[in-house]
Amino acid sequence: MTIQTAFDLIFRNALLRSSAAPVDIGVKGGRIAAIEPRLTCEAVEVDVGGRLALPGFVDTHIHLDKACLLGRCGHNHGSVSEAIRAVAGMKKDFTVEDVYARGARVLERAIVHGTTRMRTHVEIDPRIGLRGFEAVKALKRDYAWAIDLELCVFPQEGLTNDPGAEELLIQALRDGGEVIGGCPYMDTDPNAHLARIFDLAQEFDVDVDLHLDFDLDPSWWHLDEVCRQTERRNYQGRVAIGHATKLSALPPEQLKAATAQLAKAGVAVTVLPATDLYLMGREATHNAPRGLTLAHKLAGDGVLCSVATNNVLNPFTPFGDASLLRMANFYANVAHASVSDFDICLDLVTELPARLMNLGDYGIKVGNPADLIVLDTQDSRFAIAELPDVMMGFKAGRQTFARQRPTLFPPRS
Secondary structure: OEEOOOOOEEEEEEEOOOOOOOEEEEEEOOEEEEEEOOEEOOOEEEEOOOOEEEOOEEEEEEOHHHOOOOOOOOOOOOOHHHHHHHHHHHHOOOOHHHHHHHHHHHHHHHHHOOEEEEEEEEEOEOOOEOHHHHHHHHHHHHOOOOOEEEEEEEOOOOOOOOOOHHHHHHHHHHOOOOEEEEOHHHOOOHHHHHHHHHHHHHHHOOEEEEEEOOOOOOOOOOHHHHHHHHHHOOOOOOEEEEEOHHHHHOOHHHHHHHHHHHHHHOEEEEEOHHHHHHHOOOOOOOOOOOOOOOHHHHHHOOOOEEEOOEOOOEOOEOOOOOOHHHHHHHHHHHOOOOHHHHHHHHHOOOHHHHHHOOOOOOOOOOOOEOOEEEEOOOOHHHHHHHOOOEEEEEEOOEEEEEOOOOOOOOOOO
16 A cells, blocks of 8 residues: 555546556646555545546547538538538638637537547638638637647648648648648649648648548559658658548558558558548449548558547538547447457557657656546446446546436336
8 A cells, every 4th residue: 555645636446458457546736646556645536436547539630610510501412522612612601700619519529528639620721711720729728628639730622723822821830730731632733732731841840640542542642652751851750641541442462562651651540430431432332332441450560540530510421429439439340340459449549549649648647647537337348349438537637527327217116
């Protein structure tokens, strides 16, 4: 038994993925100060009851600025380009207040579903200007009590073919943009688009997170150029690509080569199951392809991967509740994950996306912020399979939400 006198808070009987039996977690000044069995101290106590404690889910790819658009336009969209056009047609009328309200709705759902870190991709172009960016900056400030929000600014409509977009992008990077993204398949000169994105990344010393290769034709792609730019600029470990659905269409030998290329270049891959499945293969009349890149297989072969939300209730994905646990379960179903894969499927929404975002202070470790969530399960192996409720969450040792366990009322005998 360890005797301590300096804790503000103790989590009792918390099951960690790394511990065989429940432990106590001592918190001081918003940070984890000790992780041991049976800590002794006069402090506020939270009894976790042997349930699973995680440092929170990490969403590497979500669009808060264009969420919750159901009802504003029709949703019979059969392709990526049609969805882009639908949102582009509405974007010019977005206000800061509108983006903020829709983003807050999704952000609050994400928080109560256990997300503690998030990278949101924010569109920057002459149609929306910086209104979406200003709204998401305000969300970052106003919800910092519950979630760390990182802003990735990117030109959705292209760059070299969209006059005024680059100037706005630079302004956003000067005013709080923390990551830069790109969308080369929307540009008339994709390689020039990528070169300029990497130029700006180096100029502002920010990471790169791209929308890439979002179709099922593997005869051409931009992956080679991304890997080339990454290695030429020594940006290994600082570049991610989202979607990369072409990888799902490769035969085994070509996939093996592409996997080795990604691992060598240090380029991470984010799979977006809801959107990728909704928009890919829609032209098929039968035996429709899934369009889902197998993140857990890539991860097993040395590619840093994550599974993320992408869109919620809009033309790209007219579904969603911002639950990463549900998304990981959804992914595992479609990806034919076996029981032996369940741990890595949980990694895809926790440890691995934290590495993708280069979060050095993530995890339930001494010295790290006391950010944690409690899942209503006593077996971490089956968190993905059984979809337990997320019972409570804490940010820097302060409780951010709670969920009551449901009560059954059987008839009296």
